[in-house]
Amino acid sequence: MSAGSARTGLSLLSPAFLVMAATLLAPVVALVVMSFWTQSGFEIDRTFTLDNYARLGEPGEGVVWYGIRFPFAYPVPAVLMVKSLAMSLMATICVIGVAWPMAYFLAFRVTRYKAMWIILLTIPFWTSYLLRVFSWKIVLGFNGAINSGLQWLGLIREPLEFLLYNPIAVMITLAHSWIAFSVLPIYVSLEKIDRSLLEAASDLGDSKWARFRRITLPLSMPGTIAATLLIFIPTVGDYVTPTLVGGPGGTMVGSLVQQLFLKQNDAPMGAAISIVMMLIIAALVGLFLWAIGYGRMRKRIG
Amino acid sequence: MDDPIIRLQGIAKQFGTFVALRDISFDIGRGEFFSLLGASGCGKTTLLRILAGIEQPSKGDLTIDGKSMAGVPANRRPTNMVFQSYAIFPHLTVRENIGYGLVYQNLSKAEAAARTEEAIELVKLTGLSDRSAHQLSGGQRQRVALARALVCRPKVLLLDEPLSALDKKLREEMQQELRSLQRTVGITFVFVTHDQEEALTLSDRIAVMSGGKVLQIDTPQGLYERPNCLEVAGFVGTMNLFPATVSGADGSCAVANGTSIGELRGRLNDRPVTAGDAIYMAVRPEKIAIDAAPHKAGPNCAAGRIASVSYLGDRSHYLVDVAGLEEPVAVYRTNLARQGLPETAGTEVTLSWDETSAMVLPR
Numbered sequence: 001m002s003a004g005s006a007r008t009g010l011s012l013l014s015p016a017f018l019v020m021a022a023t024l025l026a027p028v029v030a031l032v033v034m035s036f037w038t039q040s041g042f043e044i045d046r047t048f049t050l051d052n053y054a055r056l057g058e059p060g061e062g063v064v065w066y067g068i069r070f071p072f073a074y075p076v077p078a079v080l081m082v083k084s085l086a087m088s089l090m091a092t093i094c095v096i097g098v099a100w101p102m103a104y105f106l107a108f109r110v111t112r113y114k115a116m117w118i119i120l121l122t123i124p125f126w127t128s129y130l131l132r133v134f135s136w137k138i139v140l141g142f143n144g145a146i147n148s149g150l151q152w153l154g155l156i157r158e159p160l161e162f163l164l165y166n167p168i169a170v171m172i173t174l175a176h177s178w179i180a181f182s183v184l185p186i187y188v189s190l191e192k193i194d195r196s197l198l199e200a201a202s203d204l205g206d207s208k209w210a211r212f213r214r215i216t217l218p219l220s221m222p223g224t225i226a227a228t229l230l231i232f233i234p235t236v237g238d239y240v241t242p243t244l245v246g247g248p249g250g251t252m253v254g255s256l257v258q259q260l261f262l263k264q265n266d267a268p269m270g271a272a273i274s275i276v277m278m279l280i281i282a283a284l285v286g287l288f289l290w291a292i293g294y295g296r297m298r299k300r301i302g
Numbered sequence: 303m304d305d306p307i308i309r310l311q312g313i314a315k316q317f318g319t320f321v322a323l324r325d326i327s328f329d330i331g332r333g334e335f336f337s338l339l340g341a342s343g344c345g346k347t348t349l350l351r352i353l354a355g356i357e358q359p360s361k362g363d364l365t366i367d368g369k370s371m372a373g374v375p376a377n378r379r380p381t382n383m384v385f386q387s388y389a390i391f392p393h394l395t396v397r398e399n400i401g402y403g404l405v406y407q408n409l410s411k412a413e414a415a416a417r418t419e420e421a422i423e424l425v426k427l428t429g430l431s432d433r434s435a436h437q438l439s440g441g442q443r444q445r446v447a448l449a450r451a452l453v454c455r456p457k458v459l460l461l462d463e464p465l466s467a468l469d470k471k472l473r474e475e476m477q478q479e480l481r482s483l484q485r486t487v488g489i490t491f492v493f494v495t496h497d498q499e500e501a502l503t504l505s506d507r508i509a510v511m512s513g514g515k516v517l518q519i520d521t522p523q524g525l526y527e528r529p530n531c532l533e534v535a536g537f538v539g540t541m542n543l544f545p546a547t548v549s550g551a552d553g554s555c556a557v558a559n560g561t562s563i564g565e566l567r568g569r570l571n572d573r574p575v576t577a578g579d580a581i582y583m584a585v586r587p588e589k590i591a592i593d594a595a596p597h598k599a600g601p602n603c604a605a606g607r608i609a610s611v612s613y614l615g616d617r618s619h620y621l622v623d624v625a626g627l628e629e630p631v632a633v634y635r636t637n638l639a640r641q642g643l644p645e646t647a648g649t650e651v652t653l654s655w656d657e658t659s660a661m662v663l664p665r
Binding site: 197201202204214218 | 354355356375376377378381382383385386387389391392393402403405406450451454
């Protein structure tokens with residue numbers, strides 16, 4: 001590359017780089033810095049200290065949650081972190097389970113009006129995230145669509161109370177909000193598969209199912225992994241959905257961070273919890289990619 | 303043909319309203335190198351895909367090795383295919399690609415590994431077994447595709463223009479290798495190509511196809527020397543055509559007149575003609591003698607003027623304008639015999655040929 005084209009490349013990159021620096025890097029740096037401060041009453045003490053982190057790891061009597069012991073003096077963040085990861089994982093599995101067949105249908109069965117199908121997929125995004133979450137409140141609520149429907153059919157007398165304000169409601173809502181995001185990457189990776197590869201697999205003796213297992217599934221992995229991360233990472237930290245449909249039982253770690261920042265007036269602690277969560281997610285994602293041999297796969301499929 | 307490996311009876315294929323194949327019937331013998339030759343869109347690839355079981359015929363019966371293939375899917379046919387794009391599985395190594403079909407052969411792990419190594423050696427890919435598809439050149443991919451199909455020991459190997467993506471030199475090398483490979487393994491090869499030279503070089507027999515029909519099936523020599531119609535004559539090699547009217551026939555030879563260059567004589571090729579039939583007298587370019595001597599009286603002789611000379615190294619191509627003919631006459635001479643021949647455009651020359659070198663084609 002000549003000096004001139006290097007300069008062109010840098011100048012092309014610079015707008016994106018500036019935006020990223022201003023909106024992504026700066027807040028993260030601020031968060032890291034803040035996590036080393038402490039809150040004393042209404043004032044923030046700006047001397048460097050690891051107190052917040054020490055408090056998160058401080059051993060104590062702890063609590064038992066679903067048979068798991070959390071031996072910490074301040075166990076709430078740890079419990080909520082594990083719970084958030086579990087709920088996001090469930091939501092992600094649901095999303096991939098629904099989105100994968102949809103993407104497959106789009107890539108292999110739809111021959112005409114593909115663009116129209118893809119536009120139809122994005123229709124849920126035409127309304128705001130908040131409205132979509134609210135709509136689930138209407139569907140699952142005490143006087144909501146499901147309860148009134150079942151009552152009208154005479155199947156139940158009293159409205160069911162277990163539909164809303166629990167972890168299941170959070171998972172359903174999260175899954176619904178993120179499905180369209182995951183269809184597209186999976187669809188792209190399936191669409192890219194050369195149809196002659198499938199013919200060759202049949203020709204070499206594969207039944208339809210064997211061919212799916214040996215060719216289609218492995219070749220769709222880059223898109224499927226991208227979709228998994230795309231859903232898992234943002235849902236772990238979500239607090240809007242748990243706040244609106246989660247009730248007391250459906251709280252996630254994002255709700256705690258929000259509480260610490262806005263209501264309990266302990267922003268440094270909130271920052272420390274955010275940082276720990278970020279590191280845990282990064283470690284989990286790294287572990288996940290390593291476990292499935294992503295590097296080797298990317299080298300081969302390109 | 304007794305006990306053919308492949309028997310096609312009345313095979314037809316329609317895609318919607320488009321007729322891709324109509325009423326195809328012929329046999330392919332065991333161990334034959336059989337080519338399907340035709341321009342793109344003639345239906346040759348569709349026919350190959352029907353043999354493989356990837357497409358189903360709309361009509362007709364296909365028998366492979368004595369068994370009807372009706373309702374037998376691709377994965378249960380004794381055929382394997384080399385795809386035009388090679389269709390190398392990108393997520394597998396060379397070895398995994400080649401061994402792909404062996405899981406269905408009831409082999410032990412050791413046997414399967416041995417068969418794979420044997421195939422890798424056969425196509426000269428030793429040392430590349432652990433590479434993945436995108437680290438291979440075009441020629442190497444082609445070998446992987448070939449080995450992957452051959453390792454399953456099919457009764458018939460189907461090849462869909464496997465050499466068309468290679469450059470000329472590599473293609474000629476691969477042609478030689480393919481031919482010797484076919485002799486080594488003794489499997490029937492059905493080879494689809496649009497390259498007539500390739501078909502002539504490789505095949506035991508060739509079926510020339512056009513518009514979903516088979517025009518002629520013959521040996522390379524048969525197709526070249528005795529084409530049964532104008533289309534075959536034009537597709538396989540170059541042919542000079544002299545429009546004429548039959549004035550009579552004696553034995554295997556036709557006499558024709560009504561041309562601007564006098565009497566023409568040529569072989570009938572078992573095609574009966576009667577006086578008054580409008581025909582073409584057809585002569586291959588390399589069978590015409592060209593010299594500077596003045597025009598002699600007699601049949602199969604024409605006076606002309608050189609329009610252009612192309613020097614091709616081993617031979618030269620002349621185009622000669624002959625009075626009364628729309629197209630110039632093509633004449634090929636090897637450069638061994640070129641000494642003393644006219645070199646420049648505009649020179650008056652005489653063309654002449656034997657009556658056994660000319661043949662009658664219906665007009």
